[in-house]
Amino acid sequence: MIPVFFGLGLLLLAIQTTIFHLMPAWLGRPDLLFLLLVFIALYCEPFRGLILTLLLGLLVDVLSGIYLGVIPLVYLLFFLGTKALTRHLALQDSINQVHVVVVGFLTTTAVGHLLTSLLAPEYYQLWNWSLLLQNLVILSVICLPFLHLCHHLQRLIGGTPPLSVLTFLSFKRRSSSANRFKS
Amino acid sequence: MKKREKRGHRVRLLRLAVAVVLFFVIIVVSFGQQEFSVISKLGLEVTGTVQSLSTGVIGYFSEILAGYRELINVREENRRLRAELRWRQAATSQYLEAVATNVRLKELLGLKENLPDPTITARVIGRDPSLWFKTLTIDRGSSDGLKRGMPAITSEGIVGQVINTSPNYARILLAHDPNSAIDVIVQKNRIQGIIRGDGHEFILHYVLRNSDVEKGDPLITSGLGDVFPKGVSVGRVSEVVHSPRGMFQHIRVTPAVDFSRLEHLIIIMRKSSLTE
Numbered sequence: 475m476i477p478v479f480f481g482l483g484l485l486l487l488a489i490q491t492t493i494f495h496l497m498p499a500w501l502g503r504p505d506l507l508f509l510l511l512v513f514i515a516l517y518c519e520p521f522r523g524l525i526l527t528l529l530l531g532l533l534v535d536v537l538s539g540i541y542l543g544v545i546p547l548v549y550l551l552f553f554l555g556t557k558a559l560t561r562h563l564a565l566q567d568s569i570n571q572v573h574v575v576v577v578g579f580l581t582t583t584a585v586g587h588l589l590t591s592l593l594a595p596e597y598y599q600l601w602n603w604s605l606l607l608q609n610l611v612i613l614s615v616i617c618l619p620f621l622h623l624c625h626h627l628q629r630l631i632g633g634t635p636p637l638s639v640l641t642f643l644s645f646k647r648r649s650s651s652a653n654r655f656k657s
Numbered sequence: 658m659k660k661r662e663k664r665g666h667r668v669r670l671l672r673l674a675v676a677v678v679l680f681f682v683i684i685v686v687s688f689g690q691q692e693f694s695v696i697s698k699l700g701l702e703v704t705g706t707v708q709s710l711s712t713g714v715i716g717y718f719s720e721i722l723a724g725y726r727e728l729i730n731v732r733e734e735n736r737r738l739r740a741e742l743r744w745r746q747a748a749t750s751q752y753l754e755a756v757a758t759n760v761r762l763k764e765l766l767g768l769k770e771n772l773p774d775p776t777i778t779a780r781v782i783g784r785d786p787s788l789w790f791k792t793l794t795i796d797r798g799s800s801d802g803l804k805r806g807m808p809a810i811t812s813e814g815i816v817g818q819v820i821n822t823s824p825n826y827a828r829i830l831l832a833h834d835p836n837s838a839i840d841v842i843v844q845k846n847r848i849q850g851i852i853r854g855d856g857h858e859f860i861l862h863y864v865l866r867n868s869d870v871e872k873g874d875p876l877i878t879s880g881l882g883d884v885f886p887k888g889v890s891v892g893r894v895s896e897v898v899h900s901p902r903g904m905f906q907h908i909r910v911t912p913a914v915d916f917s918r919l920e921h922l923i924i925i926m927r928k929s930s931l932t933e
């Protein structure tokens with residue numbers, strides 16, 4: 475599961491950093507990787523989810539920002555916080571997923587900003603409400619189909635061993651009877 | 658049975674707690690490092706390769722689309738370009754003559770020729786995924802000789818500086834990021850100031866209230882700090898506000914470079930005090 479979702483994260487990151495920047499700015503550049511993080515925090519087993527969160531955090535850290543280490547820490551805190559809340563609240567219900575995405579995105583952005591300001595006051599970080607709200611609206615609209623897609627992917631890779639995806643697509647072998655005269 | 662379940666649960670919890678602590682240690686160790694660690698370099702290599710592939714695929718389809726568009730009015734453009742070529746050839750001939758005269762006169766004066774710094778071109782393969790920083794990734798790295806602090810420019814003007822490198826890729830901090838500061842001068846009267854980015858354009862700081870700066874004045878790099886070579890275009894003054902208080906003017910500058918349309922950059926391989 476980890477390689478598949480890590481690959482998906484890498485692909486989303488590549489889309490965000492290349493294709494989205496070719497499109498007009500007014501269309502928005504949603505943080506698709508954050509939706510994947512929400513999925514990992516809500517539905518993945520804690521240990522695997524933790525590894526995935528750290529790996530994706532380190533990748534984003536390499537491509538974004540100039541103060542290393544803040545993004546993996548924020549992602550890790552988000553993962554632990556969401557996992558802790560999932561034990562007490564029904565966050566996995568589809569209605570609540572939108573709330574998790576909206577509140578989670580706002581919180582992680584604010585915590586990241588705060589941490590950078592505290593740990594490296596010499597660095598300046600932009601804060602743009604219009605971009606933030608635009609991102610929030612887009613994320614809240616696309617989060618349900620995105621999470622549904624991730625569920626489908628998880629079922630596909632989780633239910634069967636990796637190579638059996640091919641056998642799943644191929645025809646089922648007929649069971650041959652011991653009696654060769656039997657029609 | 659219950660005891661075994663409880664024990665299994667405890668082991669799982671312990672494993673998770675150890676993993677969390679270990680990950681926190683990894684993150685805290687990497688805090689505030691200016692230079693990329695081996696893990697970060699590996700990360701940039703992996704993401705850089707995916708970005709490079711993605712940019713290549715997009716570029717291929719964009720070229721096909723652009724090819725169709727360029728077919729329209731191609732004859733008229735061809736005629737115009739031929740006329741421009743004739744004019745350029747004449748200008749080049751004059752330029753070569755001027756260079757030859759310059760060299761001859763320098764030899765006569767016994768001046769030591771000032772060799773320009775070597776340059777390398779790079780392709781932009783990705784941009785910052787976050788909303789809060791203005792950086793981009795290029796397809797040249799430390800194996801090409803790139804080092805932290807080297808300036809990046811285009812034919813239009815300054816772009817930024819190299820901030821991190823891996824063997825095959827590097828990241829550039831764009832000049833309109835708030836963390837970038839460049840020493841500049843107003844071309845017409847050599848008034849000095851420092852430009853900082855605000856995410857969209859530049860703000861010119863430390864220009865005294867009585868200094869003569871007007872809308873439309875071009876700015877160039879001063880060469881101080883030994884990072885950018887002197888005389889590279891920075892932008893034009895777009896707004897000057899004389900506030901009733903304070904020592905300095907509030908000046909906004911429109912960048913010479915359109916940062917949203919960058920495709921190729923020139924990296925100047927100059928060694929400065931910031932180059933590590």
